[in-house]
Amino acid sequence: MMREDLATAQTQAWQRVAAPGTWWTGAERVAIAAETRHARDCYFCAARAVALSPLAMAGAHERLESSLTDVAVEAIHRIRTDPGRLGETWFRRLCAAGLSEEAYIELVAVVAVVTAVDTFRHAAGLEPLPLPAPTEGAPTQDRPRNAHPGLCWVATLAPEDVTPDDPDLYREHPGPRERYGANIQRALSLVPRSMMHWWDLLEAMYQSSREMRDFTHEYRAVTHPQIELLAARVAALNRCEY
Amino acid sequence: MDGATVTGVPGGEVLLALVDAALGRDPDVLVQARAAVRASLGLTALIDATAVIGAFDGITRIADATGIPLEPAKAEQTADFFAALEIGRFRAQKV
Numbered sequence: 001m002m003r004e005d006l007a008t009a010q011t012q013a014w015q016r017v018a019a020p021g022t023w024w025t026g027a028e029r030v031a032i033a034a035e036t037r038h039a040r041d042c043y044f045c046a047a048r049a050v051a052l053s054p055l056a057m058a059g060a061h062e063r064l065e066s067s068l069t070d071v072a073v074e075a076i077h078r079i080r081t082d083p084g085r086l087g088e089t090w091f092r093r094l095c096a097a098g099l100s101e102e103a104y105i106e107l108v109a110v111v112a113v114v115t116a117v118d119t120f121r122h123a124a125g126l127e128p129l130p131l132p133a134p135t136e137g138a139p140t141q142d143r144p145r146n147a148h149p150g151l152c153w154v155a156t157l158a159p160e161d162v163t164p165d166d167p168d169l170y171r172e173h174p175g176p177r178e179r180y181g182a183n184i185q186r187a188l189s190l191v192p193r194s195m196m197h198w199w200d201l202l203e204a205m206y207q208s209s210r211e212m213r214d215f216t217h218e219y220r221a222v223t224h225p226q227i228e229l230l231a232a233r234v235a236a237l238n239r240c241e242y
Numbered sequence: 243m244d245g246a247t248v249t250g251v252p253g254g255e256v257l258l259a260l261v262d263a264a265l266g267r268d269p270d271v272l273v274q275a276r277a278a279v280r281a282s283l284g285l286t287a288l289i290d291a292t293a294v295i296g297a298f299d300g301i302t303r304i305a306d307a308t309g310i311p312l313e314p315a316k317a318e319q320t321a322d323f324f325a326a327l328e329i330g331r332f333r334a335q336k337v
Contacts, residue, residue: 001285006293055337083306087336091309108307112300120296123264124289125276153309184301187308198304205297221286222294225251230294233261240302241312 009204010129013113016197018132021110022142023103023191026134029110031066033131035073036114038064039080049082055090071097072107079111084239091153101154102143102190109194113201120205140193147190157189167192180209206231256282257291264295 017033020026039045044059051057063073075094078086095101121128146161159170159181169192170185171178179185179199188195206212207227211219220227249255256278263275279288304310 002289006289053337079303079307083303085336086306086309088309089337091307105308108304111307112304115303116296116300118296119264119299120293123260123272123276123292123295125273152311183310183313184305187304187310198300202297202301205293206301220290220294221284222257222290223252226253226257226287226291227294229249229251229254230257230261230291231298233258234265234295234298235302237261237265238299238302238306240306 003204006204009201010117013117013197013201014129014132017110017113018134020135020137020139021106021191022140022193023100023106024110024139026137028067029106030131030134031064031068032072032076032107032110033114035064035066035068035076036080036111037118037128037131038062039077042077042081045077045081054078054082054085069098071099072103075099075104075107076111079108080115088153105154105188105191106194109188109191109198112198116201116205142192144190144192151183151186155190156186157192158186167196169195178209182209253279253283253287260288260291261295264292265299 017029018026019029021029024032039061042062044057044061047059048054048057061070061073061077063070063077068076071094078090091104094104099107118128120126144157144161144163144166146163146166147155147157148161149155151158157166157169159172159177159179162168162170162172169179169189170181185195185199188198203211207219211217212224215224218224222230249258251257256275260275260279263272266272276288279291283291
């Protein structure tokens with residue numbers, strides 16, 4: 001009883017996890033996915049999640065063997081297990097330890113995709129998808145030249161600053177623009193392909209911006225109010241202010 | 243948050259229970275919650291509801307991992323229940 005577009009979006013998202021990204025190889029992206037799953041069993045994460053101050057706790061993660069640095073593993077585990085207490089101090093420490101903001105954003109996107117798909121399938125009583133086999137290829141290392149700091153912890157690319165060299169991340173062609181450029185849509189825009197990777201999945205799991213605002217029609221088997229109730233509850237349990 | 247809270251949304255109580263169970267650690271509670279949604283709203287609604295839960299379990303991490311601010315217009319529109327729900331307490335815990 002799964003909508004075809006939802007099934008397709010999951011398959012596409014999983015294939016994209018395995019493909020070379022902008023800043024990480026396919027193998028590294030799959031390693032990020034694996035570590036995202038593994039984080040839920042990390043003893044250090046469990047202890048830190050209940051500590052009064054997460055940054056004050058010393059210790060090491062129970063991590064998988066991979067080429068990922070300890071800094072990347074810290075980012076993955078913390079985002080997966082304690083997202084509501086993430087702060088800019090923590091983020092700046094990651095950068096000082098060598099994780100670039102571009103690589104960080106791509107990592108965030110992979111963690112989000114894996115979390116979304118895994119949580120959905122767990123909630124629905126479906127078996128988790130096996131991790132995909134990575135595909136070969138080098139990261140493109142394309143940074144949008146008009147990405148600017150100021151909105152959040154990392155630089156972002158506003159819709160009005162998109163150039164012909166950038167992918168159509170806000171879906172402006174042929175027009176009108178489908179992704180309006182809300183802050184939450186700009187959050188991953190420093191890595192446009194990651195932003196598109198995430199939003200293609202999100203819109204199939206939730207709704208597109210247009211569908212969300214069209215109260216004359218129900219696009220899902222749950223109504224607009226039911227959808228927002230679900231969303232609000234998840235956000236509250238995750239202690240997400242946005 | 244009390245799972246028995248009246249929401250004013252048809253099926254609201256079973257949907258809230260589904261979220262709590264999906265993000266919790268008790269598999270038996272999740273089985274029961276899933277069955278309740280299916281009985282009340284149907285299988286397709288269950289799938290779509292769990293898709294929304296998954297979507298927001300992901301997107302909340304994006305928001306929190308990037309420090310993205312709420313737009314002023316949205317903050318103004320939601321100021322009343324922001325205060326009522328004490329959402330600002332989350333901010334004090336960020337480091």
